[in-house]
Amino acid sequence: MASFVHRIEVHFTKDPRLKTRTDRVRSLGFPVDELHLADVYTIVTTARGFTRDELVQVAQQLVNPVVQEYTVDEATLPLFDYAIEVGFLPGVTDNVGTTARQTIEDFLAMKFGEGDAVYSSQLYFVRGQMPRPALEKLAATLANPLVNRVYIRTRQEYGQKGMDRVVPAVELHELSTAEPVDLEISDTELVKLGKEGILDPQTGQRRGPLALDLAQLHTIRDHFRTLGRNPTDVELESLAQTWSEHCKHTIFASAMDDDVPRGLYKTFIQAATNEIREAAGEKDICVSVFSDNSGAIVFDDEFIVTHKVETHNSPSALDPFGGALTGIVGVNRDTIGFGLGAKPCINIYGFCVGDPETGPSLFRGKNKTNPVLSPRQILDGVVRGVGVGGNCSGIPTPQGFCWFDNRYAGKPLVFAGTVGVMPREQGGRKLHEKTAHTGDLIVMVGGRVGKDGIHGATFSSEALDSKSPVTAVQIGDPITQKKFSDVIVKEARDLGLYRSITDNGAGGLSCSVAEMAKECNGCHVHLDRVPLKYHGMAPWEVWISESQERMTLAVPPENLRAFMDLMACRDVEATVIGEFTDSGRCVVECGGKTVMEIGLDFLHDGLPKKHLTTSFERKANPEPNVPCPDRLDATLVAMMKQKNICSTEFVTVQYDHTVQGGHVLGPVQGKGRVQSVATLTKVVLNSKKAVGLSQALFPSYSEIDPYRMAGAVIDTAIRGLVAMGVPLDRIAILDNFCWCSSDDPERLGQLKLAAKGCYDFAKAFSTPFISGKDSMFNDFSGFDADNNPVKVSVPPTLLISSIGVHPDAAKAVSLDAKIAGDLVYIVGQTRVELGGSEYFAHLGSPGNTVPVLDAGAAKERYARLASAIAHELVASAFPVSHGGLGVALAKVAIAGRLGMDLTLPVPDSMRPDYFLFSESLSRFVVTVAPDHKRAFEQAMGADAVLVGRTGGSRLRISGRVLLLDVGVDELAKAYKAPFGGY
Amino acid sequence: MAAAKRNIRRPAVAPKAPAARKMIPEKALIMSGYGINSEMETQEVLARAGMASDIVHINDLIAGERQLSDYRLLVFPGGFSYGDDTGAGNAYANRVRNNLWDELQEFLDGDNLVLGICNGFQILANLGLVPAFDRSYAREIALMPNRGGRLECRFVTLKPEHESHWTKGIERIWCPVSHGEGNFSCSAETLKKIKQKKMVAFTYCREDMSPANGEYPYNPNGALEDIAGITSADKKVLGMMPHPERAMEFYNLYDWPLVKEQARREGRPVPKESPNMQIFKNIVEYFS
Known part of the structure; x- marks a missing residue:
């Protein structure tokens, strides 16, 4: 050609x-x-x-x-x-x-x-x-x-000629038309249709999973029987997208057992938020919860801040770079698509992957075919993907984590989140509200549509196996997105040129247009107006394609000219593809023929209800059987090298975390450069306020006690912010459940307990959920090198992300010990709680006693500490988490390049190693200037125990006898060793 | 490109004007578009120094919506124009050269200043606006990929080398770098001329102000002779890789919590502003 x-x-x-x-x-x-x-x-x-x-x-x-x-x-x-x-x-x-x-x-x-x-x-x-x-x-x-x-x-x-000149052009068949799909077939055939997809009449091959189960297909068949016809492929694919687990969260929405008839989401997540908001009354910080692409809280009188955390697990398993890149630029669009468009101002990340030093032999196909990428390749790829996305988009990426466990080797988890900022009002409009009107034009903005990402939404609702479609892979184009992001949130929004906006994510146009159509009760789309990357796509492909970097807007006809001109002179492609109506139906036309006509009520609410049953049985794990060493020097050094404790600074420094000029407390802190668990960023440069962000997860607790796990995660996510001085009543949280085998009652039993924990502990702290997401089938099914079938499931993983507004960035506290002679305090109680701890992992047995959260005591403690910080009595503060006190003390010392001489109040009844490495919740290590001793102790009450002073170059810890005496340099070396060469 | 009525850019988060912000009458033009991303903090830092500015999309300049001749300072801010594809700053420089070259030459002939930070410096280098030994504006320096092969974001210490209106009164700059391609390179002959004409503006150094001598991470990218920024031969143009505008406040500095504690213990006042502001104050002073 x-x-x-x-x-x-x-x-x-x-x-x-x-x-x-x-x-x-x-x-x-x-x-x-x-x-x-x-x-x-x-x-x-x-x-x-x-x-x-x-x-x-x-x-x-x-x-x-x-x-x-x-x-x-x-x-x-x-x-x-x-x-x-x-x-x-x-x-x-x-x-x-x-x-x-x-x-x-x-x-x-x-x-x-x-x-x-x-x-x-x-x-x-x-x-x-x-x-x-x-x-x-x-x-x-x-x-x-x-x-x-x-x-x-x-x-x-x-030779002398070199490589061939290869042209990788897409060459497809002629545009195929919409085909009716016969649903009057046997149940066996229906199940196959749901699992493997529509049989393509031209190729004779299945098109890829619809992820519709038999009950859903029966509902669809019955609905179309009443219409007297079969659905077209466009209609069936569209229903599959809209009803997917990914979009409708069917597991969180379904009734469960006898005691949760309204489903987990309404009973535990939404209810917590509603009750907290009601109790807060005028002090309610929430502006928009659960209903939009992000959640939003009050920043100050003029601005609100939004937050949303997404996962992009299945695509990242196949193409780590592309998957993570589309993950981060995708969640950026949840910011641009919030209300009338918020400006993305902070990115966060989280990677759960296999140990990169190992190479598990896993294959999607038999006979060693279709191997799973190695954990190292996955880590390198996802790290680069989030980096390129954030860096090219000019959004700082200060906050994040890497978590290593070989149960993530089959399917990694990639978390990507974005905070946005927007004025509360502009030209008399509340910017967090939007409504498409009948007669508004449907305008698609950004990149063109290709076959990329087809079946992404339905595919992420399925476990990964050899039938996972290669078209599920997509690579982002951050500059195309940056161009429309700039013109939308910095120009078009404030000119009032459009009435509603949402992003094209999972399900592409089929989901974004149908979602906006709810605002005015109808839409009419002309598919052949959609700009394509190449010819030859079938109507259903155009409709559900997940090609990246696109937004859908509702533009009133009177503004169309101004809108299109503005887009043109910013070099952004914009196309009118239809109009919003009040017909009550979603109508799609292609080549002069109607290829879809479904009532919005059936499309959005026709999904059959499920009733799930769960079970839960506590298992007894072996307790470690290792005596306490006399000295713990070597133990602490070994602990600092544990992959979930040591430094992953190689990630931090390749992410731009200073763009937009708001860096206050960053991802690494102190002369000795220790990674923080929370960061503080100014998002409105002339305000003294700043946005604090943190995240927490304890996958190692989940299998032992999912309820307590939820407590640990919520407490730790909040505590990271409190340590910087963010008051508890300015904090909101987000939930991301990444579960596995969610058709298994036992897994659902764990899920139910974790969700109940979310309700109880969020309520106890009065920290509302403002947004959440779940991903329920993070399982890998395939074969090992000997052709034995293998299933690798991720440990049930709950990520809680916290966002809080710091009232005065100038009073924020960093984690590093500052000055020799300062007093070192331990704040909070240490109990024998090492079940699932890093220390027990080091000893090789998980144990059983997961830390219990005493939220009442914690709440009072956090109020006291926030007040002490507000009065500038605290020189440094660091939350104690993975690895316990020993690790926290070492990190504070390494960060300050400053030794400590400490005597810990180890009770007679407690092993010193357990005291040092227990992961009891709600604790801090705090350093205080000697001049502030009295004021600090008064502020904290009996909760703060003075254990010694900073000084010298060694960390020296005694209990009843000397426990360890290690050079801070040696600890720093251990802390930085594992990823030193990355 | 549509030639219809244009809508003028308005920042979403407009700088709130603190009560006593005195501005000089001369204005700055800050370029934007195609992945430039530091325009808003650059506007803010200039405003704090006392200079008002307009953020102008390159396509508005090309279309004649705005005139370069209305401004006295032209800033190419940081960013990832065109995603660094075909070499950082190269594609944006091509767009400028292919569409705005005459206006730019005229601007350079006047008593005006040009500042390029990070991606802006990369654009200036590709345009030949630095070193610009003569008016042929040939490309004579390159900002190659970092020695480490990836982006590097961290605070660096800079030492001003030769005094000019840009560096006057500056002892030390302490601000972030954040780039994938900042590895300064040129021929031995060019380097000799740059040094002879006292065009090295800033070099990377250690915390004690001794030369980095190429050592990572003090020299974060492998730059030849630790060069972080240079001026043009006529000193009208400054290009630098590090971002002083990203650490305009004391509270943006990497070590502020420690410095604050030290100051309080010694009874000294805690600063509010960062020393990095001096670069921008020097610009304002130049026009005053």
Whole structure:
């Protein structure tokens, strides 16, 4: 099809990354002498070619001549033994290619036409002898077969001609029409339809999971019987999207046993918030809860702040980079799509992955086919994905965590959250409210639609196996999103050009348009007006595609011209694809034919109710049988090296956490650079207030006691903020349940207990839930290396994220010990509570006694500490969590590069090692200037116990006898060792 | 591009004007668009120093909606224009060169200043606005990918090298870097000329102000001779990788909690403003 194909290759004359790149590959075990790299641009045009002169000029636009060289239609010829070219598969987002195309268009004052494109690829030159299998393995670490195409050549094969000019254009069949789907089939056939999808009449293959169960398919069949017809494929796919677990949260919505008839969400989550808000009366901090894309609380008289945390687990398992990238830019859109559009101002992240030093052998297919990516590859990919998303979008990413457990090896969890800020009112409108009106135009803004991400919503509701569709993978384009984000939240919103907005996430247009249609009771969409990346997509694909970087808006006709002009001059594509109506129906037209016509009430509320039953039985775990060592020096050093305790600063420093100018307390603190559990950021630069964020999870407690686990998680997420000085009554929380096998009554029993814990403890602290999300099937089903079927389920994981408004950033407290001679206090009670603790993990037995939360005592303690901080009596404060007091004290000392000499009040009845590493909740390590001793002790009451002073360069801890005496340097070294080379 | 009536950019979070903000009459133009992302804090820091500014989308300049000649300071702020694709700052520089070159030349001929921070410096380097030994504006320096091969976000200490209207009265800058491509590079000959003409504005150094000598993390990216920022030969243009505007307040500084405690114990007042403000005050002073 393409008539002219040219290839420009660019390389550094002296590549500054050569050593790092080579070292990284060598550290993975490849005997590479040097790994060079060239960037390749393949330029494809149909209408006209380019002269050599033009190509040289184009190349000069794509390089920096000071440090780079290029070749035009000739091979790059360095010294090498093998060449590996990695490009994208057809249809995969290619941001570099797009930028190159725009540059060429701008430079030559021309426009690329239909089918014209620039494709980017990377050409690696390997120096060093390697057998073919090792070479292929190396290629597999440089590329992901789901998104990349790879070509390998030896020096000899490469010759003087180099690599082939490959054009990865998408070539599809002619546009297929909507087909009716026969539901008058046997139940067995219906089940198959639900699990594997509609049988495509052209290809004879199933289209991928609808994730509809038999009861749901019966309901749909019965509904269409009353209409006297079968549904079209567009209608069935659309219902599958809207009714998916991902969108409707059916497990949280269903009645459970006899005692939770209204379902977990209404009974435990929503009820907690409603009751807390009612009790707070005028002091209620909530502005918008659960109903919009994010939740929102009051910041000050002028502004509100929003928060939302999402997961992107299944896509990240397949393509860690693309999955995590789309995860973070996707949740950014939950901010842009909140109310009339909030400005994204802080990103947060969380990664639960397998131990990167291990390589579990897991395969999706039999006979060692379709292997699962290694934990290291997954970690590297997700870290990079969230980084690229946040960095390119100009949103600081200060807060986050990595959590390691091999039960995440089959399916990692990737949490991504975004805080937004918006004025409360603008031009007489409350900006958190929105309503599409009948007659408003449906406008799609941002990227074009391709086959990417099809069945993403239904697929994340299923366990991962060999049938997981490759089209579920997508790569984000943060700059396209940045362009519309800027013009929407910084211009169009304040000009009042639109009445409603939401993002295109799971389910694409089918969900965003149908959701907005509820505001005015109807919509009419013309699918053939939707701009496509390439021709040949079927109507159902256009309707449910999850191509990224798109928003849907309701624009009143009188504003359309101004709106479209504004988008055009910001280089943002916007298209009218239909209008909002009051017909009560969602009508979709394509090629002059109606391909969907479903009543909104059936679409949104036709889902059959389920009644779930649960069971729960407490299991007795072995208690560790290891005597207490006489000295704990080596134990503490070993604890500092535990992966869930040590520093993962390599992540922090590759995330821009200072953009937007609001950095107050960052992700690493103190001279000794210790990672914080909470951060503080100014989101309104001229306000003295700041936004505090923290997160907590205790997956190691879940299997032992899910109820107490919920208490630990809520307490710890809140406590991180209190330690900086955020008062309890300014804090709201968000829940993310990532469960497994949620069709198993036992798992549901754990879920119910955890949800009940959420209600009890959120109520006890009066911290409302403002937003939440669940992901219920985080299981991997496949085979081990010997073909035995394996199921790997994540431990039930509850992430609580907290957001709070600090009244005065200038009085905030960091975690590092500050000055020699300061007093060291332990605040809160230490009990023998080591079930699921890091110490018991170190000893090799989980134990049984998960820490109990005494929320009443904690609440009073937090009020006292917040008051002491407000009176500037505290020099440093750090919450005690994973690893207990020993670890917390060590971190405070490392951060301050300051020793401590302490005598701990270890009761006679308690083992000193248990005292040091128990994970009892609601505790802090606090340092105080000697001058403030009396005032601080008065403020805290009996809750604060003075245990010694800072000073010197060693951490010296005694109980009844000397327990340990370790150099702070040595502790710091241990703390930073495990990920030092990452 | 549609030539219809344009709507002028308005920041969502407009800087609240503190009571006594005195502004000089000269105004700054802050470029935006295509992934530039530090325009709002740059506007805020200039306002605090006493200079008002407009944030202008590059397409509004190209369309003639705004005139560069109405301004005295042109700022290319930080960001990730075009996602750093085809080299950081390169694509945005191409857009400027291909569409705004004449206006820019005229601006440079006048008694005006140009500031580029981070992505802005990368754009200036690709445009040849620094070092600009002569008016040919050839590309003579490069900001290559960091030696570590990825973005690096951390506080760095900077030492002013040669005094100019940009660096006057500055002893030390302590502010974040946050870039993937800040590894300053040029030929030996160019370096010699840059030094001869006293164009090195800032170098990375250790906390005790001794040279970083290329050592990570003090020199965060591998920059040649620890160079963090340079001026043009005529000193009208300053480009620097680190972000002084991101640490405009005392409470933005990495170590403020410790410095605050030390000050309180010694009975000294706790500062409110960061020393990094001096760069922006110097700009205001230049025009005053």
